[in-house]
Amino acid sequence: MTSSRSSIHGEWSSRLAFVLAATGSAVGLGNIWKFPYITGENGGGAFVLVYLLCIACIGIPIMMAEVMLGRRGRQSPINTMRTLASEMGQSRYWCYLGWLGMLAGFLILSYYSVIAGWALAYVFRTGSGVFVNVTADGAASIFGRFIADPEKLLAWHTLFIVMTMFVVSRGVTQGLEKAVRLLMPALFVLLIILVGYAMNLGEFSQGIHFLFDFDFSRLTADSVLTAMGHAFFTLSLGMGAIMIYGSYLPKDASIAKTSITVALMDTVVALLAGMAIFPLVFANALEPGAGPGLIFQTLPIVFGHMPAGTFFGTLFFILLVFAAWTSAISLIEPTVAWLVENRGHSRIYAATVAGIITWLMGLLTVFSFNIGEDIKPLAFIAKFADSTMFDLLDYLTSNIMLPLGGLLMAIFVGWLMKKETSMAELDIHDHLHVGYRVWLFLVKFIAPLAVIIVFLEVTGIIDALASLF
Ligand code: PFF
Numbered sequence: 422m423t424s425s426r427s428s429i430h431g432e433w434s435s436r437l438a439f440v441l442a443a444t445g446s447a448v449g450l451g452n453i454w455k456f457p458y459i460t461g462e463n464g465g466g467a468f469v470l471v472y473l474l475c476i477a478c479i480g481i482p483i484m485m486a487e488v489m490l491g492r493r494g495r496q497s498p499i500n501t502m503r504t505l506a507s508e509m510g511q512s513r514y515w516c517y518l519g520w521l522g523m524l525a526g527f528l529i530l531s532y533y534s535v536i537a538g539w540a541l542a543y544v545f546r547t548g549s550g551v552f553v554n555v556t557a558d559g560a561a562s563i564f565g566r567f568i569a570d571p572e573k574l575l576a577w578h579t580l581f582i583v584m585t586m587f588v589v590s591r592g593v594t595q596g597l598e599k600a601v602r603l604l605m606p607a608l609f610v611l612l613i614i615l616v617g618y619a620m621n622l623g624e625f626s627q628g629i630h631f632l633f634d635f636d637f638s639r640l641t642a643d644s645v646l647t648a649m650g651h652a653f654f655t656l657s658l659g660m661g662a663i664m665i666y667g668s669y670l671p672k673d674a675s676i677a678k679t680s681i682t683v684a685l686m687d688t689v690v691a692l693l694a695g696m697a698i699f700p701l702v703f704a705n706a707l708e709p710g711a712g713p714g715l716i717f718q719t720l721p722i723v724f725g726h727m728p729a730g731t732f733f734g735t736l737f738f739i740l741l742v743f744a745a746w747t748s749a750i751s752l753i754e755p756t757v758a759w760l761v762e763n764r765g766h767s768r769i770y771a772a773t774v775a776g777i778i779t780w781l782m783g784l785l786t787v788f789s790f791n792i793g794e795d796i797k798p799l800a801f802i803a804k805f806a807d808s809t810m811f812d813l814l815d816y817l818t819s820n821i822m823l824p825l826g827g828l829l830m831a832i833f834v835g836w837l838m839k840k841e842t843s844m845a846e847l848d849i850h851d852h853l854h855v856g857y858r859v860w861l862f863l864v865k866f867i868a869p870l871a872v873i874i875v876f877l878e879v880t881g882i883i884d885a886l887a888s889l890f
């Protein structure tokens with residue numbers, strides 16, 4: 422039997438609304454800003470292959486598990502985990518999984534909103550026509566001057582936080598559902614147009630080779646961790662965003678179909694972004710490993726040279742802001758839902774408190790690109806000697822907290838939750854159902870083992886053990 426609980430926060434109006442909202446959460450800066458630059462930093466094709474494998478074997482099964490937990494518990498992640506653990510006769514400490522997610526949400530949003538602020542600024546920059554006929558050096562220097570100015574970054578960061586909290590305070594259903602329905606297809610179409618331009622203006626085949634040729638010699642344990650961490654990040658997994666969206670999912674919607682659809686759309690958007698960006702990187706002798714500034718230095722070149730580029734460029738950055746906006750909302754929704762459930766606060770109050778905390782934490786990232794760029798908090802560890810505060814926040818959340826959260830969810834659903842419960846949620850009535858068995862195998866064994874092995878490999882524990890024999 423599916424659970425008869427209902428959420429006090431309401432429910433999506435349909436299965437489609439959930440798919441759109443979850444896609445809105447998944448498709449964001451991770452696809453268009455982060456995926457291209459980490460692919461560049463990690464050498465291309467082999468990294469992309471590992472990333473795709475992680476999406477298929479770890480991401481999709483864990484997404485189904487996370488939606489399932491949410492729909493079963495129908496509350497904020499902290500309360501959902503507490504309720505389900507007690508129902509399954511497990512320790513109440515499972516609620517700390519919800520707390521871990523809440524912390525990860527704050528940390529991610531603190532830097533996410535700074536980068537989304539860059540996108541906001543670029544809407545106006547592109548709109549003003551500064552990129553018309555711009556050269557690669559010109560675009561790089563405009564970007565360099567922008568991030569060197571902490572006041573500007575702070576202003577855009579503030580605006581983005583206000584926008585996010587505004588929507589969250591009004592509830593996620595009406596406004597957001599409608600916005601996503603319109604914006605996601607538009608983003609998709611625009612990306613395809615950009616790929617078309619990159620084909621003409623750029624070194625398309627070199628870009629495609631870079632993305633899809635597997636050179637395993639360039640793959641290190643750390644790049645495997647980055648690929649896995651990014652699979653969690655891009656699908657919004659491991660911190661409760663998908664869990665809370667699942668808690669608003671109507672009873673009769675198929676968890677498997679919706680999860681697979683969301684993961685596919687997310688992946689296509691990331692690959693399209695890569696196909697738009699790398700041909701230009703090579704055509705303009707730019708560095709694929711340029712880091713977080715990559716799209717802000719490459720895409721303006723296309724816009725500067727294509728007909729009606731000012732118009733398309735402005736539109737592109739507007740859509741990027743919308744994509745980031747629909748993701749940011751899901752980063753803070755678990756906290757807001759919890760404040761409403763446990764403290765009885767209004768959504769407006771809860772969103773304001775959460776917004777102020779995130780804004781303050783965002784200062785760490787703002788300063789990482791200018792006055793604080795020389796602050797390297799973990800300089801005493803060789804691996805992090807050059808990492809700024811922004812780098813560390815990103816590493817901690819994507820590569821550690823999200824995979825850890827996902828690992829714990831997989832263990833809970835795969836090992837501790839009764840089979841009848843997961844079968845009921847997936848609407849499966851036969852123990853021998855092939856799809857169910859494949860999913861259960863992935864959740865029980867493959868996903869947890871993969872996460873553990875990557876963790877051990879990166880920390881050097883596997884090497885240390887191997888040297889004993
Ligand atoms: N998936 C979003 C992106 O790719 O930009 C980022 C994100 C949203 C991560 C929500 C985690 C999350 F819970």
